[in-house]
Amino acid sequence: MDIEPFTLERWFAAHEHEADIMLAESGIRSLPASRFDLDPGNLGYVIPTNGEPKLRAEVGARYGRTADEVLFTCGAQEANFLVFLSLLNDDDHAVVVTPTYQSLHSVPESLADVTCVDLEPPEWTLDPDAVAKAIRPDTSLIVVNNPNNPTGRYHSQETIEALYEIAADHGAYLLCDEVYRLLAEDPIPPVASMGQYGISTTSLTKAYGLAGLRFGWLAGPPEIINAAWNWKDYTTISPSPLSQHIAQQALDTENEREILTTNRTLAHKNRQTTRAFLDRHGLDWYDPVGVNGFVTVPDGFATGMSFCERVVREESVVLAPGDAFGYPNRFRIGFGLPSEALTAGLSRLDTFFDRHS
Incomplete structure (x- = not known):
């Protein structure tokens, strides 16, 4: 059995630990353990x-x-x-x-x-x-x-x-x-x-x-x-x-209903915030279900990898290069994190785009 290296996980291993903001997380924000009997x-x-x-x-x-x-x-x-x-x-x-x-x-x-x-x-x-x-x-x-x-x-x-x-x-x-x-x-x-x-x-x-x-x-x-x-x-x-x-x-039925309702509301709110950000910068995606979007790479960058490398180096924000999915003209953005953290990450991306426009 011979298997390819997991490109996305190696990317995260290289950058996620030391970066300030993770805008490539593929799930909804984490619940506190204190919510449950442990x-x-x-x-x-x-x-x-x-x-x-x-x-x-x-x-x-x-x-x-x-x-x-x-x-x-x-x-x-x-x-x-x-x-x-x-x-x-x-x-x-x-x-x-x-x-x-x-x-x-x-x-x-x-x-x-x-x-x-x-x-x-x-x-x-x-x-x-x-x-x-x-x-x-x-x-x-x-x-x-x-x-x-x-x-x-x-x-x-x-x-x-x-x-x-x-x-x-x-x-x-x-x-x-x-x-x-x-x-x-x-x-x-x-x-x-x-x-x-x-x-x-x-x-x-x-x-x-x-x-x-x-x-x-x-x-x-x-x-x-x-x-x-x-x-x-x-x-x-x-x-x-x-x-x-x-x-x-x-x-449990009641807990599950509350968790999923809250998480869907967060995903909807954050999707709107992310959509507005992409519109401001002329970037395209397919309006997603879930908490991931697959976005076109901005002009001036050859690949998703080169774009994401610059972003993490200059703004300490992690995005996921589309190269990891076979699409070097895209990058993945995750918007399931807490809204405050999403806003902070997108603000840093605004600064990045202003600098490179």
């Missing part, structure tokens, strides 16, 4: 190691699935990784919709043959016919994330159902990374609820503001869950009992 009891393994059965049943009900069709993981990253290990090898083929978070194509590429199907800018539309044309007899998996990272495009229910039918018609699975789904005002049904070939992965990171929990799950058919659980014995074994304890509180 005593899970004894710090042993969660037994059974796939997660507490009652909580898995509650999560499974969101997808029309049982507790045995849910596996708790260390974030969505592990959930996706376990699915790829369970479904892909040298004899398999996968179709991946890009641009996307790098692990959603780099991990499959390390395990199997992969065909990428690009979204169509500037609105980043997804053509199901293009996915259908990429299918081969050995295709076992189609991969999409919705809403999309980095573009913020939220593909319609009709489009995702078309992808599901394409997968099902060929006996392949559709994996949808849905970490931003609950930041939408009117979320479409999750892919795992669409039928036996649907797999959903998500976490409490992006929409809930609980990145530090490293708590996520995958929901899908039992054969995939069992295979992924088998691989999980070799990765993290069980969820963290502290993470699961806090997750159970966050997913």
